[in-house]
Amino acid sequence: MARVPRLSVALPPSRAIVEQAKTAADFGYQRVFVYDSPALYGDVWVALARIAEAVPGIQLATGVAVPSLRHPVVTASAIATIEDLAPGRLRAYFGTGFTARNTMGKRSMRWADLATSIRQVRALLAGEVVEIDGAACQLIHSPGFGPAFPIRVPIGLAPVGPKGMAVSTELADMVILTGAPRPEQRRWDDIAVLVSGSVLDPGEDHTSPRVHDAVGPMVATTYHAMWEWAPDTLAGMAGGQEWVARTEAARPDGQRHLAVHEGHLVAVNERDRPLLDVAGDALLTSGWTGTADQVRARAEDVAAAGVTEIAYGPAGSDIARELRVFADAIRR
Numbered sequence: 318m319a320r321v322p323r324l325s326v327a328l329p330p331s332r333a334i335v336e337q338a339k340t341a342a343d344f345g346y347q348r349v350f351v352y353d354s355p356a357l358y359g360d361v362w363v364a365l366a367r368i369a370e371a372v373p374g375i376q377l378a379t380g381v382a383v384p385s386l387r388h389p390v391v392t393a394s395a396i397a398t399i400e401d402l403a404p405g406r407l408r409a410y411f412g413t414g415f416t417a418r419n420t421m422g423k424r425s426m427r428w429a430d431l432a433t434s435i436r437q438v439r440a441l442l443a444g445e446v447v448e449i450d451g452a453a454c455q456l457i458h459s460p461g462f463g464p465a466f467p468i469r470v471p472i473g474l475a476p477v478g479p480k481g482m483a484v485s486t487e488l489a490d491m492v493i494l495t496g497a498p499r500p501e502q503r504r505w506d507d508i509a510v511l512v513s514g515s516v517l518d519p520g521e522d523h524t525s526p527r528v529h530d531a532v533g534p535m536v537a538t539t540y541h542a543m544w545e546w547a548p549d550t551l552a553g554m555a556g557g558q559e560w561v562a563r564t565e566a567a568r569p570d571g572q573r574h575l576a577v578h579e580g581h582l583v584a585v586n587e588r589d590r591p592l593l594d595v596a597g598d599a600l601l602t603s604g605w606t607g608t609a610d611q612v613r614a615r616a617e618d619v620a621a622a623g624v625t626e627i628a629y630g631p632a633g634s635d636i637a638r639e640l641r642v643f644a645d646a647i648r649r
Contacts, residue, residue, distance in 0.1 A: 321616040321647055323347050326640065327380050327511055327630035329583055330359035338368045340637050342375045344644045350380025350410070350493075350511070350628045356420035357581050362395040369403035377403060380511065380628060381412035381475045381493060384434035385426050390454050392434075393441035396470050397456060397463045404464070410493050410509075411435060412475035419545055420578050422571075428480040435472060435488050442468040473509075476502065497622040509626040510619055513582075514604030515633070516612050516642040523600040529593050531633035532603045534582050536596055537589035539603075544577050556595040563588040582632060605629075609646035616647050 325348035326341040328334050338349045349368055353361040365377050377399065384392065399407045411434075413425040437454075440447045444466030446455045456463065475493050476485040482501065485492055491507035492498075498508055515531035522528070540560055543550050551557035567576040567588060580586040585593065593600065605612055616627060627647070631639035 320620055321613070321627075322510075322620050322624050323626040324644060324647055325350060325376075325378075325509070325626055325628045327352065327628040328364075329354070329357070330361055330364035331583075332359075333636075334359075334364050335367050335371045337636050337640075338372045338375060341640050342372055344640050345648070346375070346629075346640065346644065348376035348378055348408075348626070348628070350378045350509075352582075353379060353382045353386070354415075354417040354420065354581070355386065356575075357416060357578065358583075362399065365399050365407070366402060369399055369406065373403075375406075376408070377406050378408040378473075378628075379410050381410040381473075383414035383417040383426065384411055384431055384438070385414065386417060389434055389437040389441060389447070389449055390456070393438045393456055394458075394463070396438070396442060397458065397468050400468055400470055401464045408471045408473055408491070410473040410475060410491075413477065413481070415542070415545075416578050416581050419574055420581075422574050428478075428484045431474075432484045432488060435474075435484075439472065439488075442466075442470065444468075473507075493628065494624075497619045497624065503623040507626065508624050509628050510624045511628045511630060512605045512615075513630045513632065514606035514612075515631075515639060516609050516646045517601070517607060523596065523598050527633075527635075528600055528606075529585075530635075531631070531639060532600050532606055533585040533589075533593050534580065534632040535603050536600060537580065537585050537592060538582050540589070540592060541577050541581060545574075555597070555599065556592050560588065560592060563591075582630065609642070609649055612643065612646040613649055 324346050326346045327350040328337055329352045351361050351364045361379055396409050413431055418425055437447050437449055441456050446453050471490040473491040474485040474489040476482045491505050493509040495511050513535045551561055564576050605615055629643050
């Protein structure tokens with residue numbers, strides 16, 4: 318049998334995240350990656366702290382945190398807090414931000430600014446004095462209020478483009494990607510890949526209500542992303558022009574980004590729902606959606622390309638089912 322990567326889960330902070338993490342641990346998932354998008358979900362660090370105390374058998378990760386959302390001292394203190402609660406279980410991944418910033422009407426961070434923030438956080442975790450915005454900063458936790466320095470938590474990045482690759486090569490202990498690594502991205506011993514989709518039951522097709530429920534949020538998110546990155550392409554996407562019209566009618570100019578990203582990865586809002594009816598067979602090719610054999614084959618393919626960890630982001634109303642069936646497919 319071909320080897321497959323480690324299996325982890327990626328979840329948005331919600332009231333249910335602890336129970337979902339427990340379920341994932343029961344099905345053999347090794348790590349919980351937690352999303353960081355404050356306008357859409359709860360707080361990433363609060364969620365990690367809840368999981369750290371309630372699910373001792375699972376590893377933890379940000380997936381991914383966005384440095385511009387918090388002062389470096391706040392981020393370093395949050396990392397120290399989780400490390401104190403769950404020694405050796407945390408990996409801190411960072412990125413320039415998609416919805417975390419788009420839902421605030423901002424573009425992604427500059428990679429140069431991200432690099433500066435990561436260097437500052439690393440120095441703070443080492444117990445050093447760091448100049449930030451012209452002022453001297455340091456973690457000066459008294460005994461019992463944080464772990465001893467230096468605090469050694471692995472830091473990973475989500476490289477995008479040549480600048481992201483350059484910064485990651487310099488600063489990252491590991492990386493997380495959204496697809497199989499290209500040759501130049503295989504320099505790390507630990508490479509995670511974030512995936513979505515649903516394992517189909519025998520006989521299911523694009524008309525299945527369960528498929529709509531589990532895959533719909535990812536299909537809608539594709540339109541959200543194109544609105545930000547390549548809006549001209551929406552006219553050529555199924556139902557794209559109508560979707561733009563509905564979205565423009567939902568909010569006034571200057572607030573439209575709030576309508577675009579509503580439900581990102583977790584729900585299908587009323588403006589997005591018609592997209593599922595016109596998607597047709599495309600629903601069955603969203604992310605890693607496919608039969609158990611097809612999903613297993615994709616896992617083997619990314620393993621052959623150097624991926625060491627699959628972070629599966631389930632969606633829909635039955636997260637336990639998605640976790641169980643995906644794990645069975647990967648390990649069959």
